[in-house]
Structures are given as C-alpha cells and as structure tokens.
Amino acid sequence: MKKILISACMLGDKVRYDGGHHLIDHPVLKRWREEGRLVPICPEIAGGMEIPRPAAETQCKFPILITTQTGEDVTPQFLTGAEKTLEIAQRERVSCALMKAKSPSCGNQRIFDGNFSGKLVEGSGVAAAELMRNGIPVFNEKQLNELFAFVEDSERIPA
Structure with missing residues (x-):
C-alpha cells in the first residue's frame, strides 16, 4: 500500500500562518488516513516557524528569496522545511504528495507574486x-481526481 505525503493543514491541523487549517473532508482521504497511508507535514513548521506567523511570499526564484510583508527574510526557514519535507517523503517512501495550492512552501503550480496583492504567478513553493x-509528483486540492487516479494506477503496477 502506497503512502501519500499531505500538507498537515489539509488534515485539519491548525498550522497555517494565521493559525487556521484547510481541512479537506473527502471519503478517500478519510479512508487513507484510517489505513495509515497519509504522512502529514507542514514544511514551514518543520523549518522552525511559529503559529501564527506573518504571511510570506516568494520575492525572487534565483536566488531564492522569501520574505514577510515587512521585509523579514524567512528564506532559511523555508529551505530547511523543504529539506526536512523531502527527507520525510523519502524515508516514508511516499508515492506522491497532496499539498496546499498557492503556498510559498507547498504550491505546485502557482504561487503568490511576492507583492502581497493576492495576484498569482506560475511557479512552485520551495517544498x-x-x-x-526528486521525482515525487505533487498534487493540490484542486487536483484530487488526478491524485486518486495516480494512486490507483500506481498500485496496479507491481513495485
């Protein structure tokens, strides 16, 4: 049975920057949780950030720079969180990940543009x-059907 890395906020953990969560109440995710297949992680907490914490956005990709709205450089915490997320994913041998869209850590397709204006740009969060x-597919909460199909397909293929 394959394991799936998941953003802890999607399991209802209050780990978001504002102390909130983004619980996804879906029967497949409930079943996977009961089966012990979900591996929760919050890269920002793993990187040493607190709850609550100021919102942060990616200012520059090369070299990477992530700051709060007041200009505090939080890049080191985000990079540490990304490294720890990968270590956990590899140790647990996850087949894929379900991560929070738009996050400077977890976003897989689009992230906020760095101006704290709510505008999105193409790109991925650091984790x-x-x-x-490292070859681990990442899905977001708008891609649940793709995630479910990926997991189902990967379980039909012998390891």
Missing part, C-alpha cells in the same frame, strides 16, 4: 519544488 525535483 513542492524539492519534491518534484
């Missing part, structure tokens, strides 16, 4: 990018 660079 999601680290996973994908």
Whole structure:
C-alpha cells in the first residue's frame, strides 16, 4: 500500500500562518488516513516557524528569496522545511504528495507574486519544488481526481 505525503493543514491541523487549517473532508482521504497511508507535514513548521506567523511570499526564484510583508527574510526557514519535507517523503517512501495550492512552501503550480496583492504567478513553493525535483509528483486540492487516479494506477503496477 502506497503512502501519500499531505500538507498537515489539509488534515485539519491548525498550522497555517494565521493559525487556521484547510481541512479537506473527502471519503478517500478519510479512508487513507484510517489505513495509515497519509504522512502529514507542514514544511514551514518543520523549518522552525511559529503559529501564527506573518504571511510570506516568494520575492525572487534565483536566488531564492522569501520574505514577510515587512521585509523579514524567512528564506532559511523555508529551505530547511523543504529539506526536512523531502527527507520525510523519502524515508516514508511516499508515492506522491497532496499539498496546499498557492503556498510559498507547498504550491505546485502557482504561487503568490511576492507583492502581497493576492495576484498569482506560475511557479512552485520551495517544498513542492524539492519534491518534484526528486521525482515525487505533487498534487493540490484542486487536483484530487488526478491524485486518486495516480494512486490507483500506481498500485496496479507491481513495485
């Protein structure tokens, strides 16, 4: 049975920057949780950030720079969180990840543009990018059907 890395906020853990969560109430995810297949992680907490914490956005990709709205550089915490996320994913031998869209850590397709204006740009958060660079597919909450199909397909193929 394959394991799936999941953003802890999607399991109802209050780990988001504002102390909230993004619980996804879906029967497949409930079943996977009961089966012990979900591996929760919050890369920002793993990187040493607190709850609550100021919102942060990616200012620059090369070199990477992530700051709060007041200009505090939180890049080191985000990079540490990404490294720890990858370590856990590899140790647990996850087949894929379900991570929070738009997050500077977890977003897999689009992230906020760095101006704290709510505008999105193409790109990935640092943890999601680290996973994908290492061959671990990342899905977001708008891609549940694709995630379910991927897991189902991967379980039909012998390891």
